[in-house]
Amino acid sequence: MTAPITSMHIARTADDADRLLSTGTEAVPLAGGTDLLVQRRSGRSVPAVVDLSGLDGDPVTRLENGALRLAATASLTDIAAGLDGRFPALLDAIAVFAAETIRNRATLGGNLATGSPAADTVPALLAADAVVELRGRDRRRQVTMVDFLLGPRRVDLRAGEWIESLWLPAPPGAGGMRKVAGRRAQAISLVSLAWQWELDPHGRRTAVRLAMGAVAPTVVRLRRAEAVLEGAPSTPEVAAQAAAAVSADIRPIDDLRAGADYRRRCAAGLLREVLGDVPPSTPSTPSAQIRSTHR
Numbered sequence: 001m002t003a004p005i006t007s008m009h010i011a012r013t014a015d016d017a018d019r020l021l022s023t024g025t026e027a028v029p030l031a032g033g034t035d036l037l038v039q040r041r042s043g044r045s046v047p048a049v050v051d052l053s054g055l056d057g058d059p060v061t062r063l064e065n066g067a068l069r070l071a072a073t074a075s076l077t078d079i080a081a082g083l084d085g086r087f088p089a090l091l092d093a094i095a096v097f098a099a100e101t102i103r104n105r106a107t108l109g110g111n112l113a114t115g116s117p118a119a120d121t122v123p124a125l126l127a128a129d130a131v132v133e134l135r136g137r138d139r140r141r142q143v144t145m146v147d148f149l150l151g152p153r154r155v156d157l158r159a160g161e162w163i164e165s166l167w168l169p170a171p172p173g174a175g176g177m178r179k180v181a182g183r184r185a186q187a188i189s190l191v192s193l194a195w196q197w198e199l200d201p202h203g204r205r206t207a208v209r210l211a212m213g214a215v216a217p218t219v220v221r222l223r224r225a226e227a228v229l230e231g232a233p234s235t236p237e238v239a240a241q242a243a244a245a246v247s248a249d250i251r252p253i254d255d256l257r258a259g260a261d262y263r264r265r266c267a268a269g270l271l272r273e274v275l276g277d278v279p280p281s282t283p284s285t286p287s288a289q290i291r292s293t294h295r
Contacts, residue, residue, distance in 0.1 A: 007048040011055060014135070014164065020050045022137040022160040029162035031073040031107040034098070035114050052162060053107075058082065066170030069133075072109030072163040076121070079108060087168065089124035089194040092177035096120060099186050109163035115153040118214040122149070123194035124177050126219050127211040130168045136161040149218040172196040172207065178274060179213075180266055182257065189214045190258040191266045195274055203234050210271070215250035215263055224248045225271060239277035243268040 009027065011017035021027055027048035030036065036046065052073045059074035060082030068087065070079055080094045080103075097103055097111075097120045111121045112132070126145045134141050137160060148156045157163070175196030181187035192213040197205040208229045210222040224245035232238045252263035272278045 005046055005049060008051060009048070010051045014055060017050060017052055017055070017162055018135065018137040018160075021162060029113075030110075032075065032105045032110045034102050034106045035110060050162075052109075060084075063167075068168045068171070070108055070166045070168065072112070072133075072165050073107055076103040076106050076108065076111075087124075087128070087171040087175070089127060089175040089177045089196055090121060093121045093124045093194065096177075096179055096185075108166060112148075112166075113155055113157060113163060115149065115151070115155045115218075117152060117216060117218050118189045118192070119219065120177075120179065120189060120192065120213075122219045123192050123211040123213045124175075125166060125168075126221060127175070127194045127196050127209040128168050128171075129209070130166045132163060133165045133167055134158075134161045135164045142167070146221070151217045172209075173198045176274070178270060180270060188257065191215055191263055191270055193267070193270045193274060197229075204231055205229050205234070206231055212246070212250060212267060215252045215267055217251065220249055222246055222249045222271070229275075234275070236277050239272050239275040242275065243272045243277075246271055 007027075009020045011020055017029065021029060027050050028046055029052055030049040031052045033053075036049075055073050057071045057074070059071050059078040061069040063069055074082075076094045076097055077100075080091055083091055085091070094103060097106065108121055111119045112125070126149075130145050132143045132145065132148045134143060134157065136158070143156055150156055175194070177192065177194040179189045179192035181189055194211045195209065197208045200206055208226045210226050211219055212222055213219045222245070225242040228238065228242040228245050246268050247264060250264065250267055252260040252267070254260050269278065273280055
């Protein structure tokens with residue numbers, strides 16, 4: 001039997017949230033709550049929660065030099081609307097995130113705080129060099145995405161803290177996100193890839209950023225593949241070299257959804273598809289491809 005939640009507190013302001021989370025009651029911050037039942041059924045005890053969903057604030061704020069600040073407690077639907085076509089990788093990730101009703105409730109902060117290596121929005125945030133902005137009653141701190149992701153279901157979120165926002169530099173000229181899943185909607189990623197880069201007048205990619213989910217204990221940057229692609233001509237040979245380099249940065253496992261060997265082959269093939277080196281997978285592939293439209 002799932003243990004009951006004994007108390008719920010509603011934060012009306014950010015200061016309210018700081019105070020309620022610092023009372024020593026082991027209360028956890030809650031925004032969308034779409035993963036709460038899943039975690040409790042898996043054995044996690046959640047005796048008390050502090051509901052952050054009523055906090056005011058703009059979902060997306062434009063800063064100097066084109067940077068963005070995204071409210072971690074805003075719904076994914078509101079984040080997507082506020083992006084207004086910018087940041088294509090995150091827009092793609094939100095578009096394939098569960099169902100519309102869940103996107104209306106789920107939040108960026110919630111998806112990030114679960115620490116799932118298969119979280120849909122995290123590869124886009126990692127590829128963008130996002131900075132997680134945390135707060136508690138007596139402190140504020142900023143943590144890079146690389147440092148925030150510690151392992152499966154483990155993130156650098158200390159007692160009494162909650163994710164207030166995410167800071168992102170100016171969106172790139174091109175980007176997107178693609179996931180491979182057991183079906184075309186409402187499915188956990190078997191492998192996911194987010195990318196962003198700029199294209200110079202000769203078609204060479206610069207400022208290349210690649211991040212992959214569900215292939216390691218955390219979402220990971222594909223730094224070897226990035227190095228192969230950076231400033232190189234867009235040729236089949238370069239694409240093949242980049243795909244071969246993917247294996248150095250991933251550590252997939254066998255689980256109920258897919259085998260490690262399948263994930264390795266899928267990861268390399270997914271990057272080659274994104275680079276236009278091979279055509280998209282045929283329907284005979286044992287998993288559905290959910291593709292982006294931003295190239």
